[in-house]
Amino acid sequence: MENKPIVTCAGDQNLFTSVYPTLSQQLPREPMEWRRSYGRAPKMIHLESNFVQFKEELLPKEGNKALLTFPFLHIYWTECCDTEIYKASAKDDITKWQNILKVHSSADWLIVVVESEAKKKNKTNILPRTSIVDKIRNDFCNKQSDRCVVLSDPLKDSSRSQESWNAFLTKLRTLLLMSFTKNLGKFEDDMRTLREKRTDPGWSFCDYFMVQEELAFVFEMLQQFEDALVQYDELDALFSQYVVNFGAGDGANWLSSFCQPVRSWDGLILRKPIDMEKRDLIQKREVTLLDLRSYLFSRQCTLLIFLQRPWEVAHRALQLLHNCVQELKLLEVFVPLGALDCWVFLSCLEVLQRIEGCCEQAQIEANLSHMVGLWSYATEKLKSLGYLCGLVSENAPNSEDLNRTVDLLAGLGAERPETASTAQSPYKKLKEALSSVEAFEKHYLDLSHATIEMYTSIGRIRSAQLIGKDLAEFYMRKKDPQKAETYLQEALKTYLVEGWALPIAHTRKQLAECQKQLGQTEKNAPFNCGHTVEFRGLKSPWICPKSCFNYRYLDDLSFRMTKCQLGYLQTSSLLAGDAHLTEEERSHFCQEILKYANQQMSNQGSKVLLALDSLAQLKNLHFEPPTAVVHVGGTLSVEVTLWSQMPVAVCVDQISLNVHFNIEKNSYRKTAEWLTKHKTSNGIINFQNEVLGLAVSRQTMPAVELYEMHEKNPSDSSLNTSGVICKNTHMLLRWQESSTFLETPTPLSLNNSANTLKRSSVTLQPGLNTVTFSTQAKEAGTYTLRQLAASVGRLQFMLAHIYPLVQYDVYSQEPQLKVQPLTGSLLAGIPQKVKFTVTTGHYTIKNGDTLQLSNADAMPIVQPTEVTATIYSNSQEKCLQSTLTIQSSEKVTSIVLPPTPAYHVIEFELEVICHLPTATAEGVELVNGEVPKSRDWQRNESCMATSDQKVQQISIDCPWSIYSTIIVLTFSIPFKAEHTLLSAGRRKYIQICVQNLSDLHFQLLDNSLRDTCDCVDLQLLPLNARLQQIPEQAQPLEAKVPDLEKPKPAERQSWPSVMWLIGSTFILAVPVLLWKIIMILFQHIYSKQSVFFVWELVWSKEHPLTLQCCFSVTFCPVSLEKQFASLKPFSYEFQVDHIFSLYSVKADIFPPLGAEYCQTGSLCSLEVSIMRLSELQEVDKDEALMESNGYCTTKLLYEVVDNSSNWAVCGKSSGVISMPVAARATHKVHMEVMPLFAGYLPFPDIRLFKYLPHHSAHSLQLDADSWIENDNLSIDKNLDEQADNSSIKSRGSIHSSSSSDQKGLPMPRLQAFSSAQVFNSSTAMQILVIPNKDDRVLEVNVT
Template sequence: METKPVVTCYGDSSLFSGLQAHINRGLPKEATEWKRSYGRSSKFVCLDASFVPYDEDILPTENDKSLISRPFFHIYWTECDVDNYKQSVREDITEWHTALKSNNIPDWLIVVVVSDESKVKAKLLPRSSVIDRVKSDFCGKQVDRCIVLTEPHKGDQRCMDSWNNFYQRLRQLLLQSFNRHLSKYEENMRSLRERRNEQKWSFSEYFLVQEELAFMFEMLGVYDDSLLQYDELDALFTQFLLNHAAGETVDWLTPFIEPCTKWAGISLSKALNWDKRDLIKMNKASLLEFRNYLFSRQCALLSLLNRPWEIAERAVAYLHNTVQEMKTLEIEMPEGSLACWVFLSCLEVLHTSDKLNNSTEKLNSHSLYTASLWDYARKKLKELGVLCGLMPEVSSNPTSEQLNKVVDLLFGMGINEEEASTTGSPRPIDRLREALSSRQSFQRHYLDLSELAMGTYKHIGRMRSARIIGQDVAEFYMKQESPQKAEGFLLDAMKMYKQEGWDILSDSIAVLLAQCQKKLSNPLKYAKTACYIVCSKNLSHSERCYYLDELIQLSRSDDGNPLCIQTNPAFSVDNIVLNTPVATFQDEMSIELEIFSNLPREVFISQISLGFSHEASEGSQKRSLSRQPSLYGTVDEPVMNFQTIRPQLPSKINVVSATDVKQEKLQSSSIICTNTNELLKRADSIQGSVSDSIYKLNYKLSLTAKDVLIKPGVNLVTVKSQVDSCKRGLYKLGQLCIEMGHLEFIRHNMANNIFVEIVCQQPFFEVSPSAKIGELISGIKQDVELTLNTCSIPVTEGSILSVNTSSGLSAFYNDESDVKISLGAVSVNSSVTMNLQLQHILTKDSAEATLTFESSFLHYPISCHVTFYPPLQFSHKVFSCQERKYIQVEVKGNHETPFSLTKPHLKTVDNNDVDFTYLGHFDKWQFIMTSQYVICGNFEVMLSQDHPLLTLFSLLPTDHLWMKTAYVDYLYTTSI
């Protein structure tokens, strides 16, 4: 409000008119300390005044209780010499002073303006100037009531000093006047408040009295004190309402609780609404109108205090409290009218706060309240949408009754003509009218408000509130038949409730989520959510059974790949008993599982399978270097069926006190943690991403149980399987799969340190020479028997056995050198014999050779070592007879195999001057050699001198075709 304290002026009006502009500029220029009564803190105020002509009729009397409109101070202006003073001015001042005194007004000041010309002309004696006479005639002991204004238009230093003295004197006298009037006014106001329990006491009258005090403080620029007056009125009125609700009725409250016919929202466009104030003055204001006026005045003062961010903060409590008051007092209002009032008020406050706030920091810190207002407006708009048939789930258009209700609600909002003429952003009433005009418009406005509320909550980190709004938006989208938009909001709300331990709320959201996912025709997501609902202990038994039937229905449908979901929370494995921790092939393995079912009733499970993954045996592959988790100093090697214990972080912090004393003075005091090395251990910074995909793995070793009836609670299930074609070694417990038709419950990584061991004796091969030969002989092609002993590994029909040989050895099967043998089915611990032919190159000494066997039923190639022996043994002797030299070579068979030998021959290797003469007939020399016979060949040596000889003896076999062209050589050295 633009009011100023009233100051009357009397005397030389033309003189004051010439000085008024200067006074209006200079008076509020400097702040003055206002020392207040009753021990209140002093304030610095900038005083201004509204100067009006003096009139005796406007002088307040003792019974005048007004504060703002009354004149607070009176000034008499004169510029005269002594003669004029004696002739007319003195009498005029006397009349003016007498009128003030008769009305008991002590707040006055006489201003004598003095110029140079008047001073020169007068040449007065000392103590005979006009100012002296005025002080003598009127001031008495109050010498401060008269002041001289010297040369006001000159502008020199003397003039400036004179003006400053005048301003200081006027400010001090004005403050004294304010104190006197305020003290008296507050005393009257307190006495009026103390009579509040009297029968004829009226709150409206008291409200106007204290509000005038607030006007006074606002006029003086003390806005916080002015706001305090309204806060006190608010608290007093609220207390009266509470007392009335408790049964203490008062007569003056009757107009406030009469049926409400208008529900216009708060209007903050004007600082003071005189129309509403007049209604309060006439005791015709309704509760909503009074509350609107009171809050608008508080908002205006908050704006003057540069605290516009508090408007939204106060508005939240104001709106909720007022709504509660309306319900408590049972004030009759048309259905939906209170929601209209809340909606309009919220938007008006939000618009004003946004317009006045220019501090980003303050705006962010009070965004909580703006978010609450957006949310409150959203809720009330939804309430109106339900009432007026504008929600999306309604199939038909609004009825005529609902349309009439919209018209009545819009009529009760009223129209502010002054606001209607302004241009700019749409007013709250315009937005509400548009929202109620059609279903599409309503839905658009509702979603806009929801987005604004959620965005503001997220901006300030209030994710819980944002998720709750998202839940309402999801329900709205579900009614709008847009489940794809609702799913994300429901998931966020469900996760939030679950994380914070609100299981009942989380489960209720899960039901909505299941309905949404069913409409989306997503069987996998629907199965997961339905499984969660089925296992909930917070939902009714009938609801859980309904969704269990839905799961069973999904399990019977075959639309392609099976639906894979986690076993938790439907099933949990509480205990695992290894009946056969060690097994071999063809043994039956069995494991007993203790499965706990959270389902509401028994279900039929088609199959339960437990898979094992093969662990590489120690030393089978070189371990690559990798970074180990920094929390542990050793490598975590798995130990079969043993749960490793990892060190845990300490549960408490150990601290001790420490002080630093220097020169017998305490310098510092602190606390020290003694186990920082444990608390500050760096967690492993390399963490693999965890995939949440569920899929069934294929295991070579899998134990199963078919056609199992699972009941609620504990179930003992034995899974078993015969160890068949799998590698030997350790097998780690891997995946559990519980199949219910087309639905599979899967749990990965059942236990990290549960192993079973498969013991396997590998097949081996035996190579046996034929009974005719007895031993393997080098140099000849001979038949052998190859025997395969299967041991623990069976041979399947059609398996191909490949035979590879080492260097110098050849193998033949059916006269084919590339040996590929097709095998029939052979059971475990059985044998099968095959015929092969082997041929090793002719050697002087025994030779080792290797046969390598490969096949699909073998885990790795198997080698078999064979030894080949030479067919003959050779020795020699040297004889001398006088000068003649003879060499005798003996030939002996190594085995019973007979050999036909002919053409013995002896020659030197490195000396061509030596001749050998065979002492016999070549054509008659033919022997059949066995191990029972020894034959000799004698040769005479023809040489010129004795020296060592390197000789070569050779024979030609005649009974083995493949050896007819190959000589059997015997290389030896002898001295002659």
């Protein structure tokens, strides 16, 4: 029955009956807002009522707390429209009704007056209709006029009736809600009062429970399930708190009733909305903890399902079940063994079935995660029941188990009627499961599989595997290891991948047991199972078909073993090495392996392959020699360090290293130099230490290597992008691959190759072991260590891949001879040591083998007193020292090599000297030879030796080859000489500059300059005689000299006078120094420095046109003074032309008339006097010479140039003059110059050119460049440019209109004089210029 709030009806029952259908239909149609007390949120509520006839018994008596039966509203119905009738009967009736209500102090009433038009029409003499209502209001509703309502024509379908109905219904709802608020508020207050009394001794939770539940019922009745649920939750929490307090020692009296021993464990009952049996028990205070919890939960479940929250049911159920188990423990309630398991099992299934009953399949599937907990819990409980009742075994349960089963079943009681018809009720299931071993297995497997499937489908693989492991245990008990193995392997895989050591060890232990059983069963019945794997001879590797079913190799059955046996061995070996097991366990498994290994081989079969990791780990590997490079025939040893995992010492028959041989294509790689250069390690290769089993997860990812990256714009080198790059992405990505790869175990396979390093009978002690392999290198190539194998009896432990890659190289080398200078480069002219290196390679040097050096004249070998050769072994260790015998004949020098074994190195040094070639000033000769007069006015080009290197070849015959070896040695020439012709008026000097190009310091001695033509009337007076005594302390002088080596263009003309200056300084300096170091005869020439020598040319008669000279100086390195005599001197040959001065130029600047000094800005006069110094010479005979009357003139162009802008030349700065060719002929030119600055100003340059007329027959190829437009003021543009040997500057100074069409026309040309031909006596002269008085600007430069 559905509960609805009760409304009583008094008065005219017929009337009510007629109205009732409309009323009950209309009342719930519109919601009404219910405002609540205590700040609870208002609610919209659809009211329904149960209308009953008014009886006095319905009214609650004082103290009755029942709310369900409480009438919330009393209605009096009347149709009376007649005052008479009203007065006669109706009034009394209403009064009576009112009095009864008053007695029960019920103030919730309503009087309904129904009016009908029909009645009115019948009785015309009736009072106005309002009068009756007014009367009633007057009589009964003294202040509450709203307690009387008129309902007009309720049965008619008119708007008026509709209106009155609405008004009536609104009134009715309002009053009902008012009643609820009032009565429930009162009830709640009472309830709270009761709750506050809970510390009183007599207080009972059960009583309180009934009271609060009443409230819950009312809320439920009002469809307020949320509020109803709150009531139950409050009760739940209150009870839980009591239990917790009890646990803490604060026990309430009433709790003792809950501590009765559990006698019934029939599980939750969720199919009935209210379990009246249990409710009665509560009311009677006889309830047990489980009963109370069951009842409470069934109510909560009902409400939650009303609220469409089935998942919360599942959630709460699991919590409840766990909680109950805990509470029973806490309250120390006696529970028979297994009873709780039954209760939980039944409850789980009941909850699940209840949820399934109210939800659709799709909905359930989407919410499996909420349900799976219950499934798993049920499975767990069924399992423990099964173990308890002896149902998990091959045999039937014994009598003790049966008794227990019977007891447990008794506690279930009889099946409840509401589930009796259901085939799959939890009760039936449990009963059936406990009935027999087979039935239990069926139910348990069903449940387990369902749970596993659910877990898997929601992705809880680990949980699924844990249940799988339980199943495996179950199967093991049932002696069905084959099924168990699958589950164990699966779980083990996960643990391995995630690196959980303890579960790995435990699961492996189970697996070992399982595999052992499997192996035994299969041995008894070979070929029965698909797991057979065959071995055929040593050559064929172990074949491990992944799905081994239907796979057989029957052709050659020399040996056979099952996969499970193999698995057992593998697992055992892993377990034996697992540090998480106890020592005994490990020894046990170790013995198992050894037992198998030592079994007699039934056939001459192959060995069983197992992974080496389980037996021992490869820690490191060490090569001797450490470079891991040996020559053919050499010995190499490999020291392998193994960490034995076994708990006991294991005697290994043989340990072998499998080596892969590969001929290197790159032959250079095999040479000793390359190998020694590239392998600098100490020869120890360490292998990663992995904790066994954690291999996958523990393999630390390679660290990310990040580098800065800047990309610059190539055009302006501005930063385009900058960023960070990961340089080892390939490593990181490979890690990803390998991790997936490792999950599937690779089958071991033994690579048989010809190259194997072996050691027999090695005992591996627990812990570190060292095994040394040694081998003699045979073939040249690269050898890669691939696999490491250890065989114990029938077993072979394999390390399939050695990583990182380990290689050693064997090389074979051709004998080689190398000759290298001892120092960086060789210098010609002095004895120097060269190193001979003989790499013997595969050739053994026998007694009497010689190196034959064919002598070269330019490079004799200095006969040494004793030459010692050192012999080194391949690894650069010194072996032997022996003296070499050197025999020299005219053509050949033969060196007898000491007998040396192959792959050794002989080193010895020989001293050689390369004779210096004579340096010549070839460059000048060439130029002068072709165009003798091209370098008109410029000084003679300094000359240098042709080349500064000399290449020398030696041919050597080696004993190992029929061909000669050609060795090329390059010698640098240490000196460079340059000569310069200097003039002072008519006097001429030759300066030689010797520059030391080498890094060595030398001493010079015996310098000499002689004329090779042996002119009698020419004398070379050395000015250096005294100079030779200048010791190294005279550095100030020498330091100055190099500065003059490359004078700036402006200084060029001032050179001679500077030299004079130095000359005079020198003369001044010498007396001071002479007394100090008169004894030192050598002149030092330091590395990269120069020394100058000067001679004066003195001639008596006709001066020569050209002069052939040869300069020579003896030298010796400072470090080798004693060998001075043996060295050939350095000589330098050169030719000097145009020796004699033709003109002398002198300039003078005079201040303006009347002034003492020149002043800036004022014009001064410049007087240039050009004087012919000699008579007509051979040199003058050219086109410019004009002869008339035996009187010769030549044309000259002078030019005043001031490059430093000190002077402004006013007017013509250049001009052509006709110069008589006669000694002492003088030409003076005046011009105006203006000084621009104050101070000592150098004179402007005056240049002189030979002016050749345009009609000259010279046909020269003129460059376009040489056509330079010229104005009269400045022709200086290119004059300071050195004329190269091919071009002669020609200037169209007269024909100012120069254009391209003039190209090729003969033009007047200028020819420069050689520097010796013109002597400028005013070079480097300065004149004082005083500033103009108006100058206010003072320029100060601070540097």
